[in-house]
Amino acid sequence: MTDVRGVRGVTPVELTRKDFMSDQELRWCPGCGDYGILAALQLMLPELDIPPHEMVFVSGIGCAARLPYYMNTYGVHSIHGRAPAVATGVALTRPDLSVWVIGGDGDMLSIGGNHLLHALRRNVDLTILMLNNQIYGLTKGQYSPTSGVGKVTKSTPFGSVDHPFNPVSVALGAEATFVARTHDTDRNHMQEIFRRAHDHHGAAFVEVYQNCNVFNDGAFDDLLRRDARPDMLIPLRHGEPVRFGAEGQRGVALNEFAELVVGDVDDLGEDRLLIHDEHRPDATLAFALSRLAADPHTPTPIGVFRDVRRPVYEDEVSTQIEAEVERRGRGTLEELFRSGATWTVD
């Protein structure tokens, strides 16, 4: 079999943001949170030392899903909801590539929920960024599976009656090995989380809070207003006690029912503060953290909830093939055709 993968490039000496920018005009609404997310991504990527031609960005349909067009990498803008599965096909075929999946909350949790779950369960080596604006942007403003109860939108003029998903909980319930959350108002945090997600070998799921200023403006303002952040964002740092507030005066501790509670450190007691551990084999701690905030209106953890190692799907597939070829030799058509009973007519 000839090598069809083309010539592998030598990594350019120094990659810059520009190397990752395509020539296509950005088509999001002015003020859209997607701009900042794209920028954070393009600023971070050069650090990975992977040339753009070894990256594939796969998306479904939605405003968020337009992102691959703006990346000077290989890219597939597929159809609504199917990006995790399309990306699985890429990773399965080409474990040598860096494969990214971009989509919105509707794309990934409504029509595409199942593909996301199975990609996480299989632990395919994908970096999945879900841009959560709690709305359908592209179709001009219907509620999404992450919109809150009571949300008035075009399809819920009397307020939504659907209880929303908590994307971090969903991912953890689906056996995800890496789960994190970040937001479009902190470029550094995004860059850090994107890099961590990429560095994780296996499926990495990142929820990015994103403002849709046209159809759901300010959905995350309670958290992300500059003055609210210290009291509303709970930064997760591996190995450190979970605390927040301008003076670190607030903290998170465990109660007797395996649940986490938020309180003043003075009341909780410093030594009772939860020490965050991303690497627990048991997903419960991460899940408990995800339940701290039912919606982005009470103190909400951001950062890496979970980061554990587990065999990666395409690696295991390759291993089985290699082992078999090793054991019994590469098959030939001659052998294949003769693998059943044969007889000869002269």
Place this chain on the structure above:
Amino acid sequence: MTDVRGVRGVTPVELTRKDFMSDQELRWCPGCGDYGILAALQLMLPELDIPPHEMVFVSGIGCAARLPYYMNTYGVHSIHGRAPAVATGVALTRPDLSVWVIGGDGDMLSIGGNHLLHALRRNVDLTILMLNNQIYGLTKGQYSPTSGVGKVTKSTPFGSVDHPFNPVSVALGAEATFVARTHDTDRNHMQEIFRRAHDHHGAAFVEVYQNCNVFNDGAFDDLLRRDARPDMLIPLRHGEPVRFGAEGQRGVALNEFAELVVGDVDDLGEDRLLIHDEHRPDATLAFALSRLAADPHTPTPIGVFRDVRRPVYEDEVSTQIEAEVERRGRGTLEELFRSGATWTVD
């Protein structure tokens, strides 16, 4: 509008198992676990005092999904994976009916995973029984999303490389309000759990361990062999300490990372045993319990993991309609047609 729902029957004085048995011949393989599950169901149903004509059983495709044919109720044997959505249509239209969903692990967690998740999230008033045999029975033995890593099946002759779902964790991650687990070797336990699931107002998800003696015989034997049960089944009882073993000598306690650990009660200390609480608003406790056993080969909790109240989807839909009719009166076509600007030509 006329009432199209037909004449509502008066509940017969005394319902019996026979009232729920259809005239169709059972077509499962001899020895299949599905027989016992059907029997438990038909034995329990009379207790509910709901006549069979007010029940609808909806299923997808699979061996398990054949169950509705054997029930003397209304029933839809739909297509693979879609039963939770079809049943949502039934419940939305007819909140007066008792709606059940039956399916296998492939039906509900592979092709139908997303519909299950959304039914749970919306909290549609459905009683969902997932008969988990960790295999595709109907299609003659391929691995399922609950089959363990390394499982050799027709489609994985070298052993599966997919990490399986834990159905209870998946349901909890998807905001389920009622989650339980039972198994086909204990008719009383099944009956109790099925009744509890039915009594729950909202979506109730029950995982039933089921033996497929033809394609996956003995998958749960480590737990369910008569002699193994005391040491391998951890019965969950609301308000009671979680302990098991022939003499109750084994127990479950919390560690500092919100995780649960299994040990000898003597080592753990009686007072440190976890007290089970089905009604915690926070799903973490239930999730922690679900993580105790990664597969049915180590001590595994059975019973009700979680049972909380949350507004029910179709109730909320009805409420919005009733409130609007109350407020502004039932609409007429005359009004509807005139709801835009009109003009008259003489």
Place this chain on the structure above:
Amino acid sequence: MTTTTSGTEIAQHLLDRVVIRFAGDSGDGMQLVGDRFTELSALFGNDLATLPDYPAEIRAPAGTVAGVSSFQVHISSSDVVTPGDAPNVLVAMNPAALRANLHDLTPGATVIVNVDGFDARDLTKAGYTTDPLEDGTLDAFTVYEVPVTSLTLQATEPLGVKRRDAERSKNFFALGLICWMYTRPTRPLVEWIEGRFASRPTVRDANLAALRAGRNFGETAELFDHPFRIEPASLPPGTYTNINGNTALAWGLIAAAELSGLPLVYASYPITPASDILHELSRRKRFGVRTIQAEDEIAAASIALGAAFSGALAVTGTSGPGLDLKAEMLGLAVSLELPMVVVDVQRAGPSTGMPTKTEQTDLLLALHGRHGEAPLPVVAARSPSHCIDTALEAARIAVRSRTPVILLTDGYLANGTEPWRLPDPSALTPIDVDLTTEENHTDPDGRRVYWPYLRDPATLARSWALPGVPGLQHRIGGIEKQDGTGNISYQPENHERMVRLRRAKIDALGTDPVVASGLELDLQDGADLLVVGWGSTWGAITGAVRRLRDDGHRVAQAHLTRLDPLPLQLVDLLVTHPKVVCAELNLGQLTGVLRDRSLRDVRGIHQVSGLPFTARELARRLAEELDQ
């Protein structure tokens, strides 16, 4: 006619018709002024038709050609069948709008440009290297250069509005000007502005000021000689409302629910251009409508099927990509023989295609897009308001034959509007549901039992009993069923029988007296040519046929609103006309069906550009066929 608005010589005061296109940036509010002008003209009594056209889904950068949004309206004192071929008047708010629309104008047309939008940066953004106002580009047209932005700013200055906000009112300036030009009373507009912006008084006042300023500018500036007048059309007496296809469809479904006594359940997943049906129905809680935004289109179809089983008038709506996804569930509905309406608002494909553009390319998908032999009726609306009738017809057929029905509209119908004469609701024909409420068969042992697949001998429809009725419990599924009992059957003869029965049941609709003919005929004795079309092209084909007749040709028209079963007389007509041409917005999907059925050499006229036919272009192509 069109010449009356052109040229510099004194034009007639009285016009029969005019086609105006408002064009500007996506953010310029062109759809809004188009809607307002349309409503004004409707209230004034003109007949009319509209064609909104907006860009790709996400807002393109301001000032670019990709970001142009336009709204065309055709108003007339006589019968209108299309939104007009080429605009007589183009209002261009910026260079991109001019550039994007210029090629649709015919020489002599009037162009009103907002000169304030024509600075060097704007020109570059639009891709102009020289200024079209100066380089002769517009020589063939009557051009009015109006400083719309600055006049709007001037007019709103006294109100103390911020410059950025004031600029937003410039669309109302343009509207005021056009209202003056075509002698529209602005009273209803003022009221509308007052109502709409009641909670935002500054915006309200700015818009009112801009509107007045535009109007006054027309009256006082020496640019225009005098206004034109388009008399009210002599529409049949009655009360009218201006309606688009999506709203009409929603109303038709509500009417069908009322007429059948079945509760309406609408399950859908948002998709352009079908979403507005969901939006409209979601608002109508007072009519008992239950809407659900499903997790995807498969779920929407599944929910509809569950609703149908439970006794709802079950409907699911979508566009092409969603119809693909519903295929398997539709096959189940065919097998279960449950009533259900499936709306497909077609858009340009394949795949994501061009979501805001129109096409008729889902016909063969609707007819054949399910595995196995899974026939179902397919109907299509022929104009925006006809969506109401089509919804009623689809529901009637679905319930009568216990079958899913596919209802085709498209982007052009969905967003286009026309006046609709309100019917008397009490005069609408009720939909007979004919539910089974007791056992319908006697066992050999004399026991009365319920057989879900017992059929009406005339319609071949199966019995329909709803959950909740004692004694009628039954279970149905997608495995082949024994005719009568509905029990699972793998018998070869039974399968053969059921396959043919399901087809015969659909065919039986062709002769069913309760069902419409599905054919709109405008024949002509001794016609040389029969033009066949279906669905949304009715207006354009009618317009083209009129033109041909005006030119002295003898042309007959047959327009299908039902595609399966085909209308009964159709094959006869195909066989008896010397020439038959089928015009459709695809590569010949109906054409192939007609050729198969009639064995006539039916010729096809196809266009697959995302745009509707214009009557003029169609007439030209038909004339070519006549010449051959």
Place this chain on the structure above:
Amino acid sequence: MTTTTSGTEIAQHLLDRVVIRFAGDSGDGMQLVGDRFTELSALFGNDLATLPDYPAEIRAPAGTVAGVSSFQVHISSSDVVTPGDAPNVLVAMNPAALRANLHDLTPGATVIVNVDGFDARDLTKAGYTTDPLEDGTLDAFTVYEVPVTSLTLQATEPLGVKRRDAERSKNFFALGLICWMYTRPTRPLVEWIEGRFASRPTVRDANLAALRAGRNFGETAELFDHPFRIEPASLPPGTYTNINGNTALAWGLIAAAELSGLPLVYASYPITPASDILHELSRRKRFGVRTIQAEDEIAAASIALGAAFSGALAVTGTSGPGLDLKAEMLGLAVSLELPMVVVDVQRAGPSTGMPTKTEQTDLLLALHGRHGEAPLPVVAARSPSHCIDTALEAARIAVRSRTPVILLTDGYLANGTEPWRLPDPSALTPIDVDLTTEENHTDPDGRRVYWPYLRDPATLARSWALPGVPGLQHRIGGIEKQDGTGNISYQPENHERMVRLRRAKIDALGTDPVVASGLELDLQDGADLLVVGWGSTWGAITGAVRRLRDDGHRVAQAHLTRLDPLPLQLVDLLVTHPKVVCAELNLGQLTGVLRDRSLRDVRGIHQVSGLPFTARELARRLAEELDQ
């Protein structure tokens, strides 16, 4: 010929052909003995064809008609094209097996019954009220009553096997008996049993004992006069293997991967009757095959698309319900113009239908089942071993034209077997992939750039560059693309152009020298009738045409293995023959296409019973058409 095995008078020792059907309960191992007998006959050198038939998916209660499983094999010393119309010999292991199969026998046939299975309870379970062995039911047949069960028990008793286990060997007794009757050497069978049951010596020994006992019973019992002999067929020289359609398809795909140098990725979701393709490929890790059991059919298609983009020979396989689900992703593949093979093993629909039964009802779904204008090539296999060639052809077309290709087989081909002559692998034609590895276009400013939609002028195929190549980064999606650059374009003219280009690209395959004709012709000078068919009916039609010719009719045959684009000469043939009949296992899906294209009154012969045509019945119906 068939009469030679019937009657009680001395029959000929030498037979030209025989059709044997083994029938018993699902648990009786009929498929196994059928397979074994087939292999034995293949090794012996007969030409043959087989038809397994098993019940609905879950095991029905033992002893019922619904639970009967059967295996028919047609062996001959001359050319075999079908598994035979009616069995000459029926082996019935119980009353249900007799009842389920009796109606397929013609008078004079031989029936071998296991009388031990005929007690009152067995008869009742099978629905018999009187004993068919005594009530005259079998008067027209030669009946041999053999106590198969008790003789098996006797034979195995010395081994100390438990009764229940010993009973399981009774299928080998029946096999032994038939082997004696048709003079098959049992040596290979003995070896097979020894190998297969090596780890379970008791089972091995019981089976061997039963086999011997059955053989000896034939030799010693006075029931049978003498054995028959069917000489080896004069097949062309070469090495042969007996192969079913699913295995053949899998091998064809592996061969295509080897011939193209592309790695094979097969993504699938289990579904009857396609699952065995997944099973077969999953075993073939030594060939570098990557298989993935996806979460559903949509995911399987998505994974295949991702694999195609990344440079795999991407394949997804399914049956009808799964093809419904793949529709939207196939539309994307059409739009992305990526090579991909989509296998549909058709089964009886609509909906779940009858999963183990065969049908040709997905043709129009394959041709038209996607929204928008989304054409793609469709090919179909005409016999089990032809699945190999068809897989190669599908892959060749897909790669050549950068397009998804639908490959149709069906339940009959999937499980039926026939001898296949092994080709010399080195003589197979390589598949030229023609990847682009450097920039292919020069910008106006002289910069070399990569344009993914630059086309080969002959095939119209677009350029294909794989991720990993520096400088060729590109992004493609389902929104309409500008021809050449592949950038998003909403331009009406571009869309019209692209729609027509995509169709033209498929049509171009019709004249492509690298592509097969797609037509199997067996013409006859002055033929009165042309019989057209497609796919799996080739054997039955060929058999029917032979019969008609034997009866002196002049009949031509044209068999399609490509349905889009239609083979070039086809329309000519349709127009030049006095009568044309199209025979297919649906309600006339190809028939309609032929009528449309040729405007000839092509008549249809349809059967939709879940069973393949028999040559005899087809000949009868064709003769009727000839008489008209």
